[in-house]
Amino acid sequence: MHTSLPDFDMPTEEQVHLAAESFRLLADPTRIKVLWALLQGESSVACLAELAGAAPTAVSQHLAKLRLAGLVKGRREGTFVYYSAADNHVRGLLAQALHHADHVERDLPSGAHAHHPRSS
Helix, strand or coil, rough: HHHCCCCCCCCCCCHHHHHHHHHHHHCCHHHHHHHHHHHHEEEEEEHHHHHHHCCCCHHHHHHHHHHHHCEEEEEEEEEECCCCCCCCCHHHHHHHHHHHHHHHHCCCCCCCCCCCCCCC
């Protein structure tokens, strides 16, 4: 039935698995806070820990996983590493999720416009 539709398209198995892995990695409040902060600009582990309200060691572990998944990148400067979001695809994904959460929280209809999510 669906295959008879002219514009019907399904993602490849690899695309589906990679997308699911990205969602799995993002299914953590600390990681969402860290990524949102990194979308505002480059940051250190200590600063990210403060922003996320988490221990620096925990943030380091989250960053390692996000880095392996290609969602963040690091730049070494002496003994410090400064992290940034890998690309703007992450911004779109998080902005949509946070926008949806804002609608659910305020019981708004799906077409209503909500305020842009804050980084706090």
